[in-house]
Amino acid sequence: MSSASLQITAASPDPALLDLPWDVALEDWPAETIAALPRGISRHTVRFARMSGRVVAIKEIGEYVAFREYELLRQLRRLDVPSVVPLGVVSGRHTPDGEPLEPALVTEHLQFALPYRVLFSQALRPDTATRLIDALAVLMVRLHLAGFYWGDVSLSNTLFRRDAETFAAYLVDAETGDLHEALTDGQRSYDLEVARVNIIGELMDLQAGEYLEDETDAVAIGDALVTRYTELWRALTEVESFGFGERWRVQARIDRLNDLGFDVDELDITTDVGGTTVRIQPKVVDAGHHSRRLMRLTGLDVQENQARRLLNDLDEYRAATDRQREDESFVAHDWVTEIFEPAVRAVPRELRAKLEPAQVYHELLDHRWFLSQLQHRDVPMDQVVTSYVKTILPLRPDEQAVLGGLPGDMRDETGVIPVVEG
Secondary structure (H helix, E strand, O other), X not given: OXXXXXXXXXXXXXXXXXXXXXXXXXXXXXXXXXXXXXXXXXXXXXEEEEEOOEEEEEEXXXXXXXXXXXXXXXXXXXXXXXXXXXXXXXXXXXXOOOOEOOOEEEEEOOOXXXXXXXXXXXXXXXXXXXXXXXXXXXXXHHHHHOOEEOOOOOOXXXXXXXXXXXXXXXXXXXXXXXXXXXXXXXXXXXHHHHHHHHHHHHHHHHHHOOOOOXXXXXXXXXXXXXXXXXXXXXXXXXXXXXXXXXXXXXXXXXXXXXXXOEEEEEEEEEEOOOOOEEEEEEEEEEEOHHHHHHHHHHOOOOOHHHHHHHHHHHHHHHHHOOOOXXXXXXXXXXXXHHHHXXXXXXXXXXHOOOXXXXXXXXXXXXXXXXXXXXXOOOOOHHHHHHHHHHHOHHHOOOHHHOXXXXXXXXXXXXXXXXXXXX
């Protein structure tokens, strides 16, 4: 392929990008280049390709929109908002006959990410819809706090990763978005209404395709997003007033926000003229309270609720070994080397693509509780791992290889809809 007119815009360009067949329309790319993984119908042509030992997502899109979305995704990454990682824009594409081809936006594959159509399958647990809506509400609040107006909020434009018993949501399509210093109430309300309407439509579409039971109330689920978002937004931003003698409520407010998974970097505290009433409002809130604490103690980079669960296990280990008075970082180091790492390493290599290590450990804790209840004793972790690897993990799909998050029907290259236990 002639690369004379090909232009690659990227902060850290990978030379392997030049090896992809950019002189061919994306829908006609050869099978040896394409990663045969779940994808769906989109208003743009999208394919997943193998490059430098990894998988990337490629979307053909107009030049202006491609560069705009690339920059927006870069800004979202700098703001530490959960979103896909942009790798670059490839423009100046032409066929061997000189016919122009649309530019392509290249993003990194989000490992262990699950499209909503895979989750809404025959193996759903009854509360999976609620957990997805909760995850999307948290994502929307984080985006809005950062000043990002999405413009096309939907389940299709979101990917979900397991986070202990919940999910964490990631933005995968920012082409309709816009970044502001702060959003108005009107912008937030409109984004929320778009989300509600889109979600109701997507769920009704699943019902029409018999992927979701008819008795599922799609409207109620869409309304639940509004309720959850509103509750979370108020908890993070509302002004609270109390008497001067109740200053303990300042710390109580911080503790409550920490329980929601948010750090409070700065509070706005004012008193009235007489000094009898105190008003507080969080000025800066930052998501990831538990994950940052676990990172500081152990170096493990995991989702928020996974971190919460691992920290609880660390606290139990600290109590069981009677080391409450020791420096927490030393105890954390021993917990990682003596408890966490041996358990995760005990998973056979061929099964490690099933789930992320932190999710595996979370499920090991659940399995330990189950076995202990069944056997009326504390079951050692090595026995727990043996049982889990033999009876539970082999039944899990390989979530590392599940891609998607695109509008439309999620199918792999053979036309089969993957089933993932909710």
